[in-house]
Amino acid sequence: MTLAPQAPAAVSARGWGWRHASRKAWAVDGLDLEIDPGERVLLLGASGAGKSTVMHALAGVIGGDDEGEQKGELLVSGQRATSARGIAGLVLQDPDSQVILARVGDDVAFGCENLGVPRDEIWRRVAQSLDEVGLDLPLDHPTSALSGGQKQRLALAGVLAMRPGLILLDEPTANLDPEGVAEVRDAVARVAESTGATLVVIEHRVEVWRDIVDRVVVLAPGGGVLADGDPRSVLRDRGAELSASGVWIPEFPPRFTERRVPSSGGRLLDATGLGIARVRGSRIADGLDIGLDEGRAVAIVGPNGAGKSTLALTLAGLLRPDAGAVSATPALAGPLKSASPIAWRSKDLLTRIGTVFQDPEHQFLSSTVRDELSVGPRALELGVEEVDARVDELLERLRLDHLALANPFTLSGGEKRRLSVATVLATRPKLLVLDEPTFGQDSRTWSELVSLLAGLLDEGQSIVAVTHDADFVAALADDEVRLT
Amino acid sequence: MSILTPTAGPQAIYRINPVAKLATAFLLGFALILTIDWLSAATALVLESVLLVWAGLSARQFLLRTIPVWIAAPTAGFTTLLYGQPSGQTHVEFGLIHVTDGSISLAIATALRVLAIGLPAIVLFVTIDPTDLADGLAQVWHLPSRFVLGALAGLRLVGLFLDDWRSLELARRARGVGDRGRIRRLLSQAFALLVLSIRRGSKLATAMEARGFGGDTPRTWARESVFGWREIALIAIGGAIAAVAITVAVVFGTWNFIVG
Numbered sequence: 001m002t003l004a005p006q007a008p009a010a011v012s013a014r015g016w017g018w019r020h021a022s023r024k025a026w027a028v029d030g031l032d033l034e035i036d037p038g039e040r041v042l043l044l045g046a047s048g049a050g051k052s053t054v055m056h057a058l059a060g061v062i063g064g065d066d067e068g069e070q071k072g073e074l075l076v077s078g079q080r081a082t083s084a085r086g087i088a089g090l091v092l093q094d095p096d097s098q099v100i101l102a103r104v105g106d107d108v109a110f111g112c113e114n115l116g117v118p119r120d121e122i123w124r125r126v127a128q129s130l131d132e133v134g135l136d137l138p139l140d141h142p143t144s145a146l147s148g149g150q151k152q153r154l155a156l157a158g159v160l161a162m163r164p165g166l167i168l169l170d171e172p173t174a175n176l177d178p179e180g181v182a183e184v185r186d187a188v189a190r191v192a193e194s195t196g197a198t199l200v201v202i203e204h205r206v207e208v209w210r211d212i213v214d215r216v217v218v219l220a221p222g223g224g225v226l227a228d229g230d231p232r233s234v235l236r237d238r239g240a241e242l243s244a245s246g247v248w249i250p251e252f253p254p255r256f257t258e259r260r261v262p263s264s265g266g267r268l269l270d271a272t273g274l275g276i277a278r279v280r281g282s283r284i285a286d287g288l289d290i291g292l293d294e295g296r297a298v299a300i301v302g303p304n305g306a307g308k309s310t311l312a313l314t315l316a317g318l319l320r321p322d323a324g325a326v327s328a329t330p331a332l333a334g335p336l337k338s339a340s341p342i343a344w345r346s347k348d349l350l351t352r353i354g355t356v357f358q359d360p361e362h363q364f365l366s367s368t369v370r371d372e373l374s375v376g377p378r379a380l381e382l383g384v385e386e387v388d389a390r391v392d393e394l395l396e397r398l399r400l401d402h403l404a405l406a407n408p409f410t411l412s413g414g415e416k417r418r419l420s421v422a423t424v425l426a427t428r429p430k431l432l433v434l435d436e437p438t439f440g441q442d443s444r445t446w447s448e449l450v451s452l453l454a455g456l457l458d459e460g461q462s463i464v465a466v467t468h469d470a471d472f473v474a475a476l477a478d479d480e481v482r483l484t
Numbered sequence: 485m486s487i488l489t490p491t492a493g494p495q496a497i498y499r500i501n502p503v504a505k506l507a508t509a510f511l512l513g514f515a516l517i518l519t520i521d522w523l524s525a526a527t528a529l530v531l532e533s534v535l536l537v538w539a540g541l542s543a544r545q546f547l548l549r550t551i552p553v554w555i556a557a558p559t560a561g562f563t564t565l566l567y568g569q570p571s572g573q574t575h576v577e578f579g580l581i582h583v584t585d586g587s588i589s590l591a592i593a594t595a596l597r598v599l600a601i602g603l604p605a606i607v608l609f610v611t612i613d614p615t616d617l618a619d620g621l622a623q624v625w626h627l628p629s630r631f632v633l634g635a636l637a638g639l640r641l642v643g644l645f646l647d648d649w650r651s652l653e654l655a656r657r658a659r660g661v662g663d664r665g666r667i668r669r670l671l672s673q674a675f676a677l678l679v680l681s682i683r684r685g686s687k688l689a690t691a692m693e694a695r696g697f698g699g700d701t702p703r704t705w706a707r708e709s710v711f712g713w714r715e716i717a718l719i720a721i722g723g724a725i726a727a728v729a730i731t732v733a734v735v736f737g738t739w740n741f742i743v744g
Contacts, residue, residue, distance in 0.1 A: 061693045085701070090694040096644060097687035100637050100695070102615055109706035111695035122706045144643060158695055278650075318654040346662030355658040361680060362648070363655040365672070379660035409679065427660065 007077070008037035008198045009087050009165030011058065015072035017223065018053050018062065027053040029223030031072070035215075037165070040192055040199040042209050042231065045219035046245035047412055047442060051202045054219070055170045057081055058200065059090035076166055086115050089159030093171040093440075095151035100158075104130070104146075105139025107154055111162040122161075129157040132194065133187040147304060149180025153187050160191060167191070169201040173208060174440040177304055177468045181208060188212065204442045205248040206235065218242065246414070246442030254447035256475060259454040264478075265294030268332040268431055268462050269315065269341075275323030276310045283322050284310055285483055292431060294331070297453070297463040299473045302483035308466040309358060309435050311483065315464055316355040316433040317341025328352070332430055350376050354429035358436045358466075360420035364408040369400055369419060372408050376427035394422040398452070414445035421449065425456075432456065434465040438472050450475050495540035496714065497611050503620035504715035505608040508722035513601045515726030519740055522589060524733035525596035531725045532604050539607045549610050553602035561595030568594075600729075604722075614639055616709070623709035630698060637692060641684055648680050649673070 017029040028050035035041055045051050056062040057074055058081050074081045076088055089111070092098055101107040105126055112122040126139070133153040146154060152172050159167060169188065173181040189212050192199050201209050210216075216234040218227040227238045235242070235249055243252035274288040284307035292298060292315070300308045313319045315326055320342050327339040332352055336344060341353060357363045366372040373394055377387040395401040398418040403411065408419055417437070424432065432453075438446050453463060453476055467473060473480065516528060541549065565587055572585025618636040621627045652673050656662045661669070692698070733739040 056690075059694050061690050085696055085699045092687070092691055092694070094687060097684055098691040099640065100688070100692055102613075102640060106615060106706065110692075110697070113704050113706050114696035114699060114701065116701040116704050118704060119706060119708070122704070126706075144640075155691075162696065313654060316658065318657055346657045347660050349658060350660040355655075357651060357655055357658075359651065361683075362651040363659060365656075365659060365661065365676075376660050409683075423659070 006087070006163055006165045008196055009077040010037045010075075011035035011081075011166065011198065011200070012075045012078075013054075013072070014074075016057075016074040017071045018050075018057060018068055019070075020068045021066065026223065027068075028057075028219075031074075031219075031224060033217065033225060033228075035198060035200070037198055038196050039215055040213040041201070041215045041217055042206070042213040043200055043202045043217050043219065044206070044242060044247050045226070046221050046247075047414060049219040049221045050223070051219055052170055055090065055168050055200065055202060058166065059088045059168050060084055061090065086162060087164060088166040088168055089162050089164035090168040090170065091152065091155045091159055091172045093174050095148045095155070095175060098155040099143045099146075099151055102143060103139065104135070104137050104141040104143055104154060107143055108157045108161050111158050115162055125161040125163070126157075129161040132160060132191055133157045134183070134190070147180060148176045149183040152176065152180065152184045156184070156187055156191065160195070163195075164197060166198045166200070167195075169199070169203075171202055171204070171440075173203065173205070178470075179303070181205075185209070185212070204246065207248070207250045210235070243443060246444035248443045253471075254443040254450075256447040257451040257454055259476065260458050264296050265460055266331050267329050268292050268294055269326065269328050271315060271321075271324065271326045273324030274311075274314065274321055274326060276307055276314045276319070277322035278307075278310050278319070280320070280322065286323065288324070288481070290315070290481055292462050292464060294430070294462050295457055295460045296478045297457055297465065297476045298479045298481060299477035300464065300466045300481045300483065301468070301473065306483035308483055311481075312433050312435050312464060312466045313355070315341075316353050316431075317344055317349055318355060347379055350380055350427040350429065352429055353431045353433060354424035354427065355433045356420050356424050356435065356437060358439065360416040361409065363420055363423065367407055368405050369408055369411075370395070370404045372419060372423055373426050376423060380427060390426050394426055398422045399448075414441055417441055417445060418448070421452070429461075431462045431464070434463065434467075436466055436468070438467065438469045446472075495538065497538065497540040499714065500718055501620050501624065501709060501711050501715045502612040502617035503624045503709075503711065504718050505612055506617075508719050509605040509608045511719065511722045512604055512726055515730060516597055516601050518730070519733060520590065520593045520597065521733055521738040521740055522593040522596055523736055523738040524729040525593060525600045527732045528600040528725055528729040529596060529603075531728060532600065535721065536603065536607060540611055541607060545610075546607070550603055550606050553599060553606060556602065557595045557598040560598050561591040564594045565591035616707075619705065619707050619709040620711075623705055624711045629703055633697070634689075634692075637688055638685065641681065641688065644684060645677060645681055649677055652676050652680075 011033065013031045013033040016031045017026045019026045043051050058076060060082055062068065062082055076084050099107060100110050108126045108129055109122050112125055133156050135150060135153050135157060143154065173184050176184065185208050192212065201213065203209055210231045213231060216229065216231045217225060218234065218238060220226040227234050239249050239252045243249050243254065269292040271288055271290040275283050275286045277283045288311065300311055302308055310319060314321055326341055328341055333339055336348055338344065341349065364372060365375050370391060373391040374387050377390050395404055400415065400419060400422065403415065408416065411419060437449055450472065457463060516525060565583055566581045568587035568590040570582040570584040570587060574582060574584045576583040614636060618632045622629045622632045656669060656673065
């Protein structure tokens with residue numbers, strides 16, 4: 001059973017540019033690009049090169065004249081891309097905000113309904129599309145029960161059911177664990193093969209897509225095309241440059257400062273017979289014994305839903321142990337009466353245990369980067385000069401100085417991650433707890449983070465990190481706690 | 485969170501169009517707020533209780549879901565008992581509190597009324613699937629599909645907001661500001677949630693637009709929202725209960741028209 005799409009679409013950009021209504025600079029400028037029907041293109045470029053803008057424009061979701069200004073010409077199948085509907089289908093990065101309806105079948109049907117496809121035909125297409133992406137689930141299966149990889153395949157099925165001539169994937173695997181990445185990649189490969197539709201993918205991780213695409217286009221940050229050709233020659237000629245700008249290329253692994261000495265100081269924290277639960281009473285894991293030492297890094301690994309984040313938050317004194325105990329040694333607790341971090345005041349945690357959340361947006365409290373960094377030091381009631389000194393040092397160290405007055409919510413993904421780490425470092429906690437610190441990051445941010453953490457470990461700080469990232473574990477971890 | 489987790493089951497009630505359930509609950513409620521007397525409410529309650537057996541809920545589910553009503557009814561009754569309009573013989577008097585013959589009968593009437601309106605409404609509502617309701621509102625009542633589907637998709641985000649709220653709370657403790665005044669913290673947390681929800685909302689809107697939502701093409705519906713004899717029967721039953729209750733009250737002279 002194959003899905004005959006509408007004819008594969010050609011893409012043609014001539015001197016095309018786009019500027020957001022609120023910005024002075026053009027997000028994309030002077031783009032000239034021709035993509036033939038049925039071609040499979042990987043679109044690369046440093047962050048800020050306007051890749052997503054191009055994708056949104058091709059999908060016709062970039063907004064009207066009130067949201068920005070466009071120049072030149074961008075055509076899909078000979079029609080203006082921004083007003084063409086139903087030719088291009090777009091899958092976005094965040095699995096959670098793409099699920100539209102509560103049941104699997106209804107969600108896939110949604111696009112067809114909007115295109116006015118007759119009812120019988122809709123359900124035929126729903127069944128075919130789910131089959132195509134390998135989602136073997138009942139039509140009334142709740143979408144809330146899907147994993148990240150399944151949600152992305154569901155989004156792909158929803159796009160597929162619309163029978164697009166052009167399939168656009170905007171970092172479809174950036175937020176997935178390795179298993180999810182493989183699921184989605186395989187589904188896309190199958191779909192590309194059977195539909196013959198034109199395919200354009202944006203992704204930082206080249207190795208995921210290089211065997212599926214037949215052309216790589218690199219956008220220049222200022223506008224225009226930097227390199228264009230078959231994957232092998234573009235990656236060979238431009239690999240080093242691309243790698244330096246954040247693209248993951250296996251032949252050019254990111255460089256980082258390695259740890260000097262795997263040293264180990266005294267014990268800071270002990271978990272004994274620990275049972276963990278996000279909500280009291282519904283226990284996820286049990287009988288955990290973990291010891292954290294000064295100057296050592298522990299990686300918490302395991303599949304999604306095994307309770308990795310819950311464990312990290314429990315060790316960090318943010319969630320109450322559901323059984324057993326987490327107890328700090330005098331080396332960590334200092335003069336505090338209780339050895340149990342959950343019993344400490346919020347302020348007492350600052351210099352002892354610092355937590356970096358998976359989603360940086362959850363931990364932002366201020367309207368400028370500078371204020372954000374001074375929240376912790378101010379809560380410690382440090383003097384103005386000391387606060388300023390710490391903030392200035394971190395701004396420089398994490399390359400945020402040019403953004404000191406920007407709103408944290410407007411930063412890019414990599415900048416948000418660096419800021420969230422910096423806010424925690426500002427109070428110099430002895431133990432650092434990180435939840436998926438490298439998730440969705442480009443290789444440049446990755447190597448900066450790893451170098452920074454290696455330096456902290458050398459200085460005797462202790463680190464606990466929840467991660468799916470094998471490279472991260474290899475670079476930093478002394479011990480591994482595997483949840484199943 | 486009854487609206488997020490509708491119950492499901494094989495009984496006929498689950499196949500009835502949610503629009504008809506809404507109409508029935510409103511019809512009963514409207515008829516019963518026209519008067520405050522014990523007889524009409526008691527009659528309606530007795531007739532309803534026979535039907536609640538077929539409502540598709542187990543005894544446990546029924547009790548769990550209707551707990552608010554079981555608390556609200558005696559509370560409303562007790563308040564009326566103490567502060568209701570005094571008439572007839574006075575039994576207790578203390579400051580503003582008057583327990584009189586009149587307030588006793590008003591209290592009984594009020595408590596019964598809350599049960600008679602609340603129980604069937606909850607039972608009808610918890611068996612409503614939001615998707616089916618949206619289909620019904622758009623196809624049967626012809627409300628604008630953009631509005632109905634936008635609200636339906638937004639409803640799915642409520643679950644994410646609960647997770648967000650929890651993370652925001654933990655993050656504030658981690659950032660050293662968890663000791664601050666509770667009210668101030670809740671306000672700042674609520675504002676942060678608002679910011680997050682707007683961002684989530686706009687991402688969702690983009691995803692919907694990318695699937696052709698909001699275009700000019702007339703929309704088709706993958707699920708047909710049927711309004712047939714079942715639906716008419718349910719509304720008729722609701723109407724009949726209301727009519728019997730009113731008739732009995734009028735015949736036995738307990739009817740007191742509330743607006744009059």
